[in-house]
Amino acid sequence: MKLQSIFLVILSVQIAAAQQQDQSLQIVDLSQMQLRLLNQHRNTDSAIRSKIFSDSIFKPHQKFWEGYIGPEPAFLSWMNREGITYLDFLNKRNQAINGEELLLQFNKVKQEMQKLTGYKPIGKWYIIFCHGATNLGSLGSGEMLIDLSHEDNSTMENIISYFPHELTHQIMSSINKNKDSTALGTIIGEGFAVYMNQLYWGKKYSLAQNLGYTEQELEQCKAQHEIVNRFLKENGYSAKDTTINKFRARYYKINAQLPGAIGYYIGYKIISAYVKKYGEDSWKDVFLKSPEEIYKLSTF
Numbered sequence: 001m002k003l004q005s006i007f008l009v010i011l012s013v014q015i016a017a018a019q020q021q022d023q024s025l026q027i028v029d030l031s032q033m034q035l036r037l038l039n040q041h042r043n044t045d046s047a048i049r050s051k052i053f054s055d056s057i058f059k060p061h062q063k064f065w066e067g068y069i070g071p072e073p074a075f076l077s078w079m080n081r082e083g084i085t086y087l088d089f090l091n092k093r094n095q096a097i098n099g100e101e102l103l104l105q106f107n108k109v110k111q112e113m114q115k116l117t118g119y120k121p122i123g124k125w126y127i128i129f130c131h132g133a134t135n136l137g138s139l140g141s142g143e144m145l146i147d148l149s150h151e152d153n154s155t156m157e158n159i160i161s162y163f164p165h166e167l168t169h170q171i172m173s174s175i176n177k178n179k180d181s182t183a184l185g186t187i188i189g190e191g192f193a194v195y196m197n198q199l200y201w202g203k204k205y206s207l208a209q210n211l212g213y214t215e216q217e218l219e220q221c222k223a224q225h226e227i228v229n230r231f232l233k234e235n236g237y238s239a240k241d242t243t244i245n246k247f248r249a250r251y252y253k254i255n256a257q258l259p260g261a262i263g264y265y266i267g268y269k270i271i272s273a274y275v276k277k278y279g280e281d282s283w284k285d286v287f288l289k290s291p292e293e294i295y296k297l298s299t300f
């Protein structure tokens with residue numbers, strides 16, 4: 001009797017723990033269903049096929065798809081055109097990535113990030129095939145995605161190498177209550193994610209790799225630091241989307257030698273200056289302080 005009740009207590013604690021884990025981080029893998037239906041309906045009439053794609057894939061996750069590719073016609077157009085046309089490529093890509101191993105590695109990084117930071121990453125991860133606007137990215141409000149179509153996702157290692165970066169975003173979005181809608185919010189957010197990616201992997205990847213730059217591009221950032229600094233001073237407090245994009249987007253470059261997404265580099269430099277000033281564990285402050293406070297205190 002006594003043993004049985006102990007067993008029941010243990011069981012209910014385990015169930016509660018499992019439920020809590022589910023709530024903290026959910027993985028929604030739509031990629032396998034997409035491929036299965038694309039293969040199955042390769043030659044089906046497009047109107048019939050579209051209804052199947054819509055009912056099985058789009059509608060149950062409408063908010064997510066709208067946030068990434070846009071309204072239903074955009075999603076169906078991608079599935080019917082690129083999805084069917086490049087199906088052999090997508091099948092091959094899928095074989096190059098071992099989904100089970102990917103999830104295993106994901107959970108490992110998640111647990112180690114929790115140990116490193118003291119915080120639980122919260123949110124949802126979607127694994128999909130789509131137009132490849134990003135390799136791994138955030139849709140805001142804790143939703144992340146891995147678009148397996150993206151050229152950078154050709155190997156498992158490439159995908160795994162950015163897990164600490166993305167998990168940092170997820171911790172930030174649930175822990176840091178200071179919402180900053182200026183460019184500085186993006187700069188600190190991305191720079192900190194790069195910093196944490198580097199802290200997590202140590203010497204495994206170079207800073208340029210953590211930034212998604214070439215080594216030459218990183219050298220140019222250092223060589224042209226006055227131009228980069230001026231760009232920050234002139235635009236860092238702007239809340240205009242077009243200006244914020246100049247710090248975030250890979251396609252925008254201040255000049256031909258500098259890399260896109262220059263905000264990642266600037267943010268990384270601000271966090272590094274802050275840690276240099278306040279001690280080696282002071283990166284933990286970034287989870288709690290506002291981007292503006294971090295920027296000002298860093299005296300970068």
Ligand SMILES: [Zn+2]
Pocket residue numbers: 165166169189190193
């Ligand atoms: Zn990021």
